[in-house]
Ligand code: SF4
């Protein structure tokens with residue numbers, strides 16, 4: 001019997017954390033935002049999300065099948081990508097475009113670079129940027145809350161401005177500037193999953209409580225955006241910006257809690273995470289104030305994704321006890 | 334605020350099944366085996382011949398150098414063989430084999446010393462050395478070496494490591510409940526050696542009864558200040574550097590030894606052994622072993638003679654409930670998986686765990702998510718994910734730049750990883766390869 005004993009290095013036990021559990025937690029955390037999106041934009045929000053998730057999972061499965069790789073669908077990461085992709089699109093998006101976005105996210109951005117853990121950009125955000133560059137109109141066709149959107153001919157809807165465009169006074173942007181309460185509960189125009197601050201906060205707090213994410217990136221990101229927009233985004237000169245409005249409107253909330261915290265594409269060192277959060281905030285403010293484009297969240301995160309390996313390299317934690325050892329040596333010398 | 338260190342993990346402590354089990358003494362094996370390497374350092378050298386009669390407690394092997402330890406017979410009987418036998422680590426090493434005569438005749442020359450305060454530090458170090466005492470928590474570093482820091486050392490902290498942060502193990506806990514005077518007695522000897530009025534005991538806060546018991550005993554010392562420090566329950570709280578950091582706030586830096594920050598740490602069982610050696614004249618003969626895991630019938634705490642076969646420990650305590658697939662000497666976080674039960678208990682055997690098939694193999698590894706969990710938990714501020722990568726690529730330059738040798742092999746990284754990567758396992762292998770490569774290049 002003894003020759004049957006397994007010999008391996010310690011540790012002989014591991015924690016309960018798994019990739020699947022982590023991704024499941026993210027899915028759970030996204031559900032409040034999905035509910036809010038469906039409430040604001042109607043059942044089509046749910047349909048877009050379902051199409052996106054199914055397409056992402058299908059592409060993930062196909063890739064494994066064709067390349068004869070071990071099945072990776074079970075880790076649920078494709079579901080997360082699918083949800084986030086849908087949450088970053090307007091409810092009016094044609095469904096075939098959703099499928100193209102899913103293809104781009106899963107195959108081009110994720111699998112071409114080696115699959116989970118290896119992509120250097122957030123798949124959902126990269127796909128959104130790609131769609132925006134290819135079909136700008138469809139990606140920016142916003143409707144007012146509770147507009148009934150036809151299932152197929154979505155181009156015919158009455159459009160409205162997003163809160164950020166209204167605030168910035170972008171040309172052609174018609175619409176009222178919504179109040180704080182509507183922004184908080186999400187009763188405003190925008191992408192499917194980004195409007196409700198409340199729903200996103202519930203999900204974000206869940207993720208922090210479950211220790212899936214740390215608060216460093218969301219906090220530094222939101223604070224930087226608040227500070228920057230207060231200083232520069234006002235209509236009456238410096239320090240007149242409406243920071244609260246800027247943080248609650250648009251995609252910053254969703255981005256801060258769900259996209260700027262993506263494991264693979266953001267730094268793993270604590271100091272690196274703070275730099276990343278501040279960097280995203282600065283770029284967002286730059287785009288919003290001087291970029292001639294009211295949003296800016298997704299580009300800021302994508303740009304910071306690219307410098308993430310560099311940030312990790314320069315922010316390695318201090319060697320344990322190193323400075324003290326040196327001091328002691330100096331004292332002796 | 335409870336004292337602790339930065340990083341670490343919170344494994345389920347699994348101590349409930351054995352925490353209330355009194356220490357039970359087991360009979361020795363008929364054939365006792367004493368490997369010459371039961372400590373860190375040079376192997377011991379046999380000083381008996383085949384056919385010799387030896388007493389229990391008689392020295393049978395001399396330390397093979399300064400960093401080494403001597404070894405004693407733990408039964409009386411005849412030396413049957415001096416040959417290579419399997420060590421728990423799987424290697425065949427020179428061992429002395431003694432046939433137990435069942436008489437337990439104690440070596441007549443063992444003498445204790447009631448008033449150790451009359452002895453000088455050097456005399457005490459010598460007693461400890463002759464008793465073959467090593468770090469009995471499992472590290473097995475010779476204690477007399479630890480207690481002989483260079484003359485410029487300014488020791489102001491002597492600390493008893495009673496954290497026992499390994500899951501399952503309750504041997505130190507039981508010892509603090511059943512013989513707290515001996516543990517404190519050992520600490521008092523250490524305090525005397527370094528002329529200190531203050532001594533420290535670090536215990537995790539999940540061991541309330543031990544904290545109470547030890548506090549009561551410590552309070553009896555009118556002329557000494559023995560501080561029982563409650564530590565946060567967190568693994569690896571009992572790591573030497575982590576314990577020193579929690580209690581003194583000082584950090585033992587890279588390449589430093591504890592004395593360089595003025596601290597000396599000894600484990601609970603080591604303190605008891607020091608007490609026994611100085612006051613009673615007894616060498617290291619027994620140790621407490623916690624048994625556990627889902628395959629043993631009677632998990633408990635057993636007083637085992639060094640040299641006893643592990644198989645006999647299991648048989649005398651009720652056997653296995655089912656066929657184990659993995660047997661671990663020590664605890665599950667840092668213990669060593671053994672390939673056979675026909676090996677002896679050695680000085681460092683703190684536990685004996687047997688697990689069934691479902692626990693024997695870890696989950697499959699998947700790609701690193703870059704989640705950073707291993708980075709947060711590493712108590713040594715390393716980047717286990719990068720070390721893992723560099724180790725797999727045999728990238729020695731990177732391994733050195735990432736300070737691979739700072740790793741204390743606590744396993745917190747592998748424990749925390751959602752992708753079930755085996756960072757520390759890779760690090761252990763890479764450390765050996767790196768050392769070999771450096772020697773080749775010399
Ligand atoms: S790298 Fe070493 S010291 Fe750090 S957690 Fe892993 S085993 Fe422990």
Ligand code: SF4
Nearest residue numbers: 701702704705707750
């Ligand atoms: S814990 Fe595992 S998955 Fe996370 S960074 Fe470390 S090695 Fe990668």
